[in-house]
Amino acid sequence: MLLGRLIQNVNARTRVVINYRRWLITGEIVTGVVCTVDHGEATVDTIVIAPDGKSVSFFVVDGTLDDLFNVVIEANTNITQRRYDTVAVSVETNGGVTILAGQIALMLSIIGPTGPTGPTGSAGPTGTTGPTGP
DSSP, X not given: OEXXXXXXXXTOOEEEEEEOTTTXXXXXXXXXEEEEXXXXXXXXXXXXXXXXXXXXXXXXXXXXXXXXXXXXXXXXXXXXXXXXXXXXXXXXXSSOSOOOSSOSSOOOOSSSOOOOOOOOOOOOOOOOOOOOOO
């Protein structure tokens, strides 16, 4: 089931909380959770089941600009129920709407890794030296 859509900024670490109370019957608790990213470089970490076993949380990290992916969540319970849910994620710029106003270059993200270094130039020719002494 698609639980929702998440818009994440570049280099963000975003917490997702899923409440399973309406799905669980009396006495049932979530006992295990596995999260899988279906495409791209993003990952999920710090998966935590609440102490009461009724909700889970995790963090989505390492998405890159313009990534579109799903986090597929498999939740298992103490009575062997298994449920699969999905959170759709898109990674956008940190700066909001961008408008070109006669600028040559446009900064799409104010936070993120540095780009590759450019080529270095070669050393120029060595000059001549003058006469030495009388």
